Amino acid sequence: MNLEADPTSFLGQRPLSAAPRASGDGASVKDGLLGFELRRSLRTKLLIAFFVIEMLLVSVGVIGLLSLREADQRANQVVGLQQKIEAYRQMQHGALRQLYGVSTALAFPNETTLAGALRQINQFGYDLDRVSFVAKDEVALLDQVREEYARFIAVVSHIVDLIRNGRAAEAKQSELAELGPLADKLERLTNQMVNRAEADMVAGIDASRQTYARSQILVAAVAIASFVLTLVLGHAISRSVIDPVRIIHHGLNRIAAGDFTQRIEVANRDELGELAAHVNSTCEELQQLYRSLEEASRHKSQFLANMSHELRTPLNAILGFSELLLDGIYGDPPQKMRSAIERIQRNGRHLLGLINDVLDLSKIEAGQLRLSLADYSVEELVSGVYISVESLAAEKQLGLRVAVPTGLPPARGDERRLAQALFNLVGNAIKFTDAGEVWIEVEAQKDSYVFSVRDTGPGVDEADQIKIFQEFQQVDNSITKTKAGAGLGLAIVKRIVEMHGGRIWIESRIGHGATFSFLVPARLEQQAMQT
């Protein structure tokens, strides 16, 4: 017998903390976001991204302000130039009025016209001061103007003096010879200044226009660049978060489906990287646990198969000898001895049934049981079961009734196993029912058959209705305690039905009997996957 299996591996006693922890593993994966070599937490990444976006916004604002300032400066310049031009023109105007005043004084030499001519001199001095204030950068030209003007004033004063002294002819002479050319020269100089200022103004307006166009382009470019950069950054950040989350999600799905072979590969070195490493190490632990469980389950099935074989051998001798004894091979046994031998035989058969159940279940669990699919007749299957349980029901004086529709088309499945399933259900119903009846019913549905076994027994508590389909479970109450059984029958029925791709259920109320039903496909072409 094969019992050398190590008991510790049987139970899969492996310390769960033995697998390597996650902390070191994260360092080997490359960082996806922005290619940083440093280990960065998710919070740092987000802070950096938002900081960059804020800096872009600030830079757009700063560039806008700078452009505004430049435009303001240009406007001020243009205003200054305008003032300058106005002052120059004022000066030209002043010179003309001066000439006019002198001419008037010469034409009508009296105190009023003379005073008027002298007043013009003062006005002109004021204009000149104003010009000197606005035209600081044209000092040379202005000095020349001042020089000419000083001479002009001197000539005007001289002419006024001549007129006062009644020397009109001399004054006229002086006006023509000196004042006229001086006035012309002054006008030329101021014209020159006006022209220059006007040229400056045109240049200033032009520059201002260019500055505006440049600022416009600059601000638009920076805004667009910020927009694009922000989008790229947002995309990168969301990818560096969402992608690993998605990968981890898929990985967990795989693990949930029982695939422990693949590892989750995440490029992050942040919390998500740590999470992935953690999931991986947990997956390894699960894999080990799963393997040891599988191994334990295999050991168990092998053990049960060996055990049941070993039990059958001596049982063969017990049943064989008792049969020979009953058949009178060793002489006719007296009646008392015969009844004792019958008891031996009955108990031996019961033991054999239990051993067969254990073997069946272990074969099913080990995946060794294959259905042998063939056509069968539902009517024949049910009548076969009926014949084998008839005597059991009669012994307990229970009614046994069968309701099968006639003329059913041939079904396909493992007839022997389905008969075993139905036999187990009917056997249970008879075993647990002390008075009343047991019905075997078949209902043909679309593409499937429902086999039902109804009894008038004690019924099954709702809380126990799920438990009873598990192996080694029997409803634990005073009624069932008196009935023998290892609690394997229903588990086997359930497995057989499931191997046919069907299902089993119970409808029952305490004190009102129970109905066990199972549904199997009418024609099973391929064995259902075992779960």
Add this chain to the structure above:
Amino acid sequence: MSKRVLVVEDQEDNRQILRDLLECAGYEMIEAHDGEGALIAARTQSPDLILMDIQLPILDGYEATRRIKAQSDLRHIPIVVVTSYALSGDEQKARAAGCDAYVAKPYSTRKLLETINRYLT
């Protein structure tokens, strides 16, 4: 002269059952305890039928059956395989080895005798 049945069985108690059963039924019983002994007995004792257990030391029942059936002068001897391995593939395996009938242990002595009688009468 009574028919000879070769019983290949390693368990004494099970041999005793068959001894009693066959003697009572009027057959002569030859015994072998393992597969190799079965091959020798089949050749030297010329039995009319062989009852072959599967789990045997040295050479198992499948292999012994296969070898006997491979010999043209022994092929005619009917072989009834008896096994306590009631696994679903066993019957096919026994048939593939060339046996004529298959009986699962624990057997009913009555039914076993019926099977034997079918080949020997």
